[in-house]
Amino acid sequence: MLCATRIGTIHSGDASDSISLLGNLVCFGGPAPPDLDLDILARETNAIKRARTNAVEDGTTLLRLSLARGPGGKSLQQTAAWAYLNGVAQLTAQSLHQRLHGAVTFLAAVTHRLLAGRAAATPALWSGRCLRIVDSSALSQPGSKGTDWRVHAVYDLSQGGFSHLELTDRSGAESLLRSAPVANEVEIGDRGYAKAKQLRACLDPSGPHAREFIVRVGWCALALRDAAGEPFNLTRRWSSRRANPVRGNTPCRRWSDRPARPNWCRCG
Secondary structure (H helix, E strand, O other), X not given: OOOOOOOOOOOOOOHHHHHHHHHHHOOOOOXXXXXXXXXXXXXXXXOOOOOOOOOOOOHHHHHHHHHHHOOOOOOHHHHHHHHHHOOOOOOOHHHHHHHHHOOHHHHHHHHHHHHHOOOOXXXXXXXXXXXXXXXXXXXXXXXXOOOOEEEEXXXXXXXXXXXEEEEEEOOOOOOOXXXXXXXXXXXXXXXHHOOHHHHHHHHOOOOOOOOEEEEOOOOOOOEEEEOOOOEOOHHHHHHHHHHOOOOOOEEEEEEOOOOOOOEEEEEO
């Protein structure tokens, strides 16, 4: 599971301080892109349409308010009071609520720029492969009795930070296809990612989602067939392996809900 970071105090500062704080929050690591202009980005995403005196005048102010309200753990009233006392902005809790709702695209764009601005690391530890862990975390609103939102993430072990972040509602299922494929990557996921249709897309070398993967699979989650098209009994196969250990792989065919389009995977 992904662990949320809470920051008790959001200090006053300039744009670079705010960006640095956001970068540390989501474990980007490294400096922000030098061409990241919060004011321009806020206007391009319509988060700020016109400057208002003593209110939210620029992208830096909007980011600082967002950090105070979200990871800072402050209520709307507390954030508005903090902004007034620190000379950040002068607005009511209701006005702040409306501003933050209109800043979703802006905050997503900032996150995307921070992720894209990270220097590509050379995967030297795993024979040129780039290992990435995929997972998601369920979020609940105050007073909720179930999942309201999901954060989907890809963590790059070579770079020691996230390479993809995505927020969806409760209907957003775990999927290996949420992030764009990267050359020589191997994605590692739990059994929630062992879905036949998605694995088939990853195994298609000419498709847009081609990549290698390692996922946990329940013993009866997928219907398997061997190279001859006969049913492949995983439990029986491993029982025979323990009795007569043999190194190597066993080719088998994984069937989805459409048996006419099988894929090949290697089991053993």
